[in-house]
Amino acid sequence: MKSLVVRLDSFGDVLLAGPAVRAVAARSSHVTLLCGPRGADAARLLPGVDEVLVWEAPWEGFDPPPVSPADIDGLVGRLRAGAYDTALVLTSFHQSPLPTALLLRLAGVGRIGADSVDHPGRLLDVRHRRLEGRHEAEAALDTAAAMGFLPPPGDDGRLRVLPPPDTGSLTGYGPYVVLHPGASAPARAWSPHRCAEAVALLADAGHRVVVTGGSEETGLTRRVSGDLAVDLGGRTSPRTLAGVLRMADVVISANTGPAHLAAAVGTPVVSLFAPVVPAGRWAPYGVPVILLGDQSAPCAGTRALTCPVPGHPCLDEVTGQDVVRAVHKLIQERQS
Numbered sequence: 001m002k003s004l005v006v007r008l009d010s011f012g013d014v015l016l017a018g019p020a021v022r023a024v025a026a027r028s029s030h031v032t033l034l035c036g037p038r039g040a041d042a043a044r045l046l047p048g049v050d051e052v053l054v055w056e057a058p059w060e061g062f063d064p065p066p067v068s069p070a071d072i073d074g075l076v077g078r079l080r081a082g083a084y085d086t087a088l089v090l091t092s093f094h095q096s097p098l099p100t101a102l103l104l105r106l107a108g109v110g111r112i113g114a115d116s117v118d119h120p121g122r123l124l125d126v127r128h129r130r131l132e133g134r135h136e137a138e139a140a141l142d143t144a145a146a147m148g149f150l151p152p153p154g155d156d157g158r159l160r161v162l163p164p165p166d167t168g169s170l171t172g173y174g175p176y177v178v179l180h181p182g183a184s185a186p187a188r189a190w191s192p193h194r195c196a197e198a199v200a201l202l203a204d205a206g207h208r209v210v211v212t213g214g215s216e217e218t219g220l221t222r223r224v225s226g227d228l229a230v231d232l233g234g235r236t237s238p239r240t241l242a243g244v245l246r247m248a249d250v251v252i253s254a255n256t257g258p259a260h261l262a263a264a265v266g267t268p269v270v271s272l273f274a275p276v277v278p279a280g281r282w283a284p285y286g287v288p289v290i291l292l293g294d295q296s297a298p299c300a301g302t303r304a305l306t307c308p309v310p311g312h313p314c315l316d317e318v319t320g321q322d323v324v325r326a327v328h329k330l331i332q333e334r335q336s
Contacts, residue, residue: 003028004079004087004109006100007035007043008060010184011238011257013136014039014046015264016285017090019157020140022048024088026152032082036060041238042257045161045264053078059099062185062305072103079107088147089114090140093130093281094303098123113147115139133278137285158286159264164243170232175249176208177327178262181224182217183254185305190254190272190315195224197320198252203228205324210248212241212258250330252323254315255282263287268330270323274307274314275300288333290326292318 003024007017014035025031025048032051033043038061043052055075058067065071087109089097097114101123104112113126120127128146130139141157144150151157179199183189202209209229213221221233236244241258245251246265253259254272262269263284273279275295283289297314299307307314 001028001085002030002032002083004032004034004082004084004104006087006089006097006104007033007039007091008055008057008100009036009092009095010038010061011042012184012260013092014042015159015161015257015260016137017140018046018048018159018161018264019137019151019155020088020090020144020149021046022155022160023141023144023149023151024048024147026155027149032084034079042261045238045242047160047162053082057100060095076103076107079104079109082107084109086111086147087113088144088149090143091115092136093134093139111147113143115143133280135283135285136281139281156286158266159260161242161261161264162239164239164246164265167236167240167243167247170235170240171210171230171244171247172208174208176210176230176247177202178210178212178245178248178251178253179224179229180212180251180253180256180258181220182213183256185276187276187299187304187307187312188254188256188274190318191312192220192223194316194318194320196226198323199224199226199229201320201324202327205328207249207327210244212236212244249334250327252327255279259284268334270326270330272315272318272323276302276304288330290330292322292326 007014030050033049034053035043040054058064087104089100091097111125115128115130128143181195211221211225211229213233215234218233225231245262251262252270268288269284273293294314
């Protein structure tokens with residue numbers, strides 16, 4: 001059976017779909033993952049994926065493209081050529097799968113399933129309704145199960161990626177803690193001065209610190225690292241970042257893709273979590289986590305990209321010392 005899994009949004013969202021992808025792969029001869037540009041790198045890290053199709057949907061992302069009939073016709077043609085027997089459409093709790101389902105129906109996909117609050121008419125063959133407050137990874141697995149795709153025996157349902165490379169040449173050898181200061185939206189980021197404070201305090205406590213970031217974040221990582229940390233800003237691909245995170249004692253990160261990548265390689269996370277989306281649905285999954293940040297702040301549930309509250313109190317009231325204490329607690333738990 002040829003199966004299609006669709007997850008059109010970001011890097012972290014695609015990682016959270018991983019357990020559901022493995023469930024589909026266990027009962028399929030071939031699995032294609034259709035994702036957006038921001039999720040493509042994560043899709044290529046997932047076990048069970050045979051092929052990745054990349055398409056930028058006009059209903060996804062911070063700056064979606066205009067609706068183009070030619071572009072949509074092109075996608076429908078590619079999907080029709082794939083001759084998929086079944087498709088699992090995965091979305092977040094606040095997104096509708098129905099625009100995607102319409103395109104899949106036009107492409108002749110035989111059986112389509114998704115989690116949908118909205119009445120699907122003839123667009124879905126299997127309409128799942130998620131449990132209230134379910135974590136995104138679990139909700140995806142539940143939707144796959146409703147389609148008949150159960151996890152294979154021995155699969156614990158945690159996040160997972162393909163084995164990453166050795167990254168000792170980047171980090172240096174010996175224990176270290178990773179701090180990832182960036183975030184996909186400003187409302188989710190811990191301020192640079194707080195990040196720099198945490199680096200200094202961790203160094204004072206005897207930790208080697210590695211600071212990570214993308215190619216567009218090199219100014220931020222340089223500022224946060226100072227002379228005290230290894231600055232890997234702009235120096236890692238997604239695969240090498242997975243290797244860096246895998247060997248860390250603890251990863252410190254906001255609610256952004258690398259936090260989920262840390263979970264996928266089994267590393268505990270100090271999660272600086274702004275409550276603009278619910279932590280119960282989006283916190284790092286399946287690993288020890290200490291959640292920092294005021295989850296009852298006025299911004300809670302707003303899905304804001306820029307903090308609507310002066311001073312960003314939900315995160316900036318968290319101090320460097322709070323992070324050091326959390327790091328020590330996770331390390332002690334890991335060693336016990």
